[in-house]
Amino acid sequence: MNSLQSFLAVAPVKPAAAGARLPSSSSSRWARVSACLATPAPPAPTAAKRRELSAASLAVMADEAKYLVGTYKRAQVVFVSGRGCKLYDIDGREYLDMSSGIAVNALGYGDAEWLHAVKGQAGELVHASNVAYTVPQTVLAKRLVESSFADRAFLANTGTEANEAAIKFARKYQRVAHPGGGAPTEFMSFSNCFHGRTMGSLALTSKQQYREPFEPVMPGAAFAEYGNLEEAKKVIRSGKIAAVFVEPVQGEGGIHSATKEFLQGLRAACDEAGTLLVFDEVQCGLGRTGSLWAYENFGVVPDMMTLAKPLAGGLPIGAVLLTEKVAAAINYGDHGTTFGGGPFVCAAALVVLDKINKPSFLAEVTKKGENFKQLLRTKLSGNPHVKEIRGFGLIVGIELDVPAGPLVEACLDAGVFLLTAGKGNVVRLVPPLIISEKELEQAADVIRECLPALDTPAS
Numbered sequence: 001m002n003s004l005q006s007f008l009a010v011a012p013v014k015p016a017a018a019g020a021r022l023p024s025s026s027s028s029r030w031a032r033v034s035a036c037l038a039t040p041a042p043p044a045p046t047a048a049k050r051r052e053l054s055a056a057s058l059a060v061m062a063d064e065a066k067y068l069v070g071t072y073k074r075a076q077v078v079f080v081s082g083r084g085c086k087l088y089d090i091d092g093r094e095y096l097d098m099s100s101g102i103a104v105n106a107l108g109y110g111d112a113e114w115l116h117a118v119k120g121q122a123g124e125l126v127h128a129s130n131v132a133y134t135v136p137q138t139v140l141a142k143r144l145v146e147s148s149f150a151d152r153a154f155l156a157n158t159g160t161e162a163n164e165a166a167i168k169f170a171r172k173y174q175r176v177a178h179p180g181g182g183a184p185t186e187f188m189s190f191s192n193c194f195h196g197r198t199m200g201s202l203a204l205t206s207k208q209q210y211r212e213p214f215e216p217v218m219p220g221a222a223f224a225e226y227g228n229l230e231e232a233k234k235v236i237r238s239g240k241i242a243a244v245f246v247e248p249v250q251g252e253g254g255i256h257s258a259t260k261e262f263l264q265g266l267r268a269a270c271d272e273a274g275t276l277l278v279f280d281e282v283q284c285g286l287g288r289t290g291s292l293w294a295y296e297n298f299g300v301v302p303d304m305m306t307l308a309k310p311l312a313g314g315l316p317i318g319a320v321l322l323t324e325k326v327a328a329a330i331n332y333g334d335h336g337t338t339f340g341g342g343p344f345v346c347a348a349a350l351v352v353l354d355k356i357n358k359p360s361f362l363a364e365v366t367k368k369g370e371n372f373k374q375l376l377r378t379k380l381s382g383n384p385h386v387k388e389i390r391g392f393g394l395i396v397g398i399e400l401d402v403p404a405g406p407l408v409e410a411c412l413d414a415g416v417f418l419l420t421a422g423k424g425n426v427v428r429l430v431p432p433l434i435i436s437e438k439e440l441e442q443a444a445d446v447i448r449e450c451l452p453a454l455d456t457p458a459s
């Protein structure tokens with residue numbers, strides 16, 4: 001039996017160790033993991049102390065190091081379950097999740113309606129491919145269109161794929177718009193941006209270390225400084241740019257928000273040059289900023305918008321929303337995907353979209369985000385390493401004058417799971433949108449208590 005088979009095999013339930021904060025349904029999962037690893041459950045460590053990695057955790061980490069390609073520098077924790085805004089590790093220890101699986105789990109873990117829809121659809125039809133019509137896909141497309149600037153949607157599987165589709169749609173649009181030839185084929189994006197890891201999206205991603213080892217990536221990508229309208233205008237006016245890709249709020253790049261003037265200026269420059277404007281809302285879209293779509297905060301609409309992360313509540317999905325002007329250039333066969341828009345993920349996405357797209361839900365995100373920023377400013381003020389606390393709704397960054405890694409690790413030991421961003425000097429806080437004020441206060445308290453880790457020399 002290999003380790004996956006033994007993980008899936010139902011093993012006798014081992015009770016959680018005394019003091020472990022394990023949700024009841026996790027205990028059988030733990031038993032299966034534990035049985036697979038043939039390791040007894042260690043006692044739960046106490047919160048403030050440095051966590052010692054249990055034999056069970058170490059065994060998983062050893063297998064990861066042996067069998068997986070080493071593409072990820074992972075946090076030293078093995079998660080096995082989640083409830084609400086809490087994650088549980090293999091030893092039953094509880095963590096407040098301020099990461100949402102990188103801005104994905106907007107409804108947290110185990111949302112009852114989401115679960116009901118997923119279970120129901122799994123029993124009906126999971127996949128049929130795009131050679132036929134399926135109901136959840138068309139319903140989802142209709143809801144996305146009706147709730148946004150767009151006239152049509154294309155459904156993909158990830159954020160990077162959504163951006164690849166937008167790149168192709170932009171090229172095709174320009175080709176149709178220039179029947180005599182000379183269509184612009186190049187693209188522009190911005191400093192600190194992140195658009196994905198496939199060859200087209202990667203070409204538009206600013207971080208050199210992501211691109212360089214794989215060059216040549218898609219040729220014809222230019223970068224301008226995020227926020228520098230004059231520089232952007234010069235590139236757009238070259239006449240070579242098919243589309244401009246911009247995140248209204250940059251996540252990976254360090255939680256930087258565009259200004260109204262910048263996005264409105266880009267819109268005007270694009271209109272003047274016949275260039276398409278694409279908003280990448282893969283991370284900042286779908287309620288994260290307190291508006292359904294981030295662009296609503298800026299009074300400007302794009303020609304295309306890409307979405308992904310939170311849309312299906314943790315299942316892989318991507319989407320491009322586009323105007324009829326662009327969609328009219330796309331014909332049968334121009335683009336496609338085997339899995340994109342499958343009934344299973346679309347049924348899940350319908351629940352997420354409907355739950356988030358309520359004025360009361362969105363108003364709560366705005367309120368919680370404002371209170372959280374205020375709380376952080378109060379609690380962290382005076383620490384010389386804290387340079388700025390910024391953000392929009394529940395995408396919040398704490399910029400430090402030193403690498404954020406030691407703080408993130410100390411918070412993990414203390415039971416709060418955080419991410420970094422930017423050049424590694426920004427703590428990125430993107431909790432589930434359903435998080436309570438009390439949980440946000442808990443996160444702020446733990447971050448404050450762990451700040452001394454920034455002054456502790458690495459061992």
Ligand SMILES: Cc1ncc(COP(=O)(O)O)c(C=O)c1O
Nearest residue numbers: 158159160194195196280282283
């Ligand atoms: C703004 C933005 N665009 C695109 C992507 C790529 O998405 P994916 O990892 O689903 O390919 C990400 C991922 O972090 C992102 O934050």
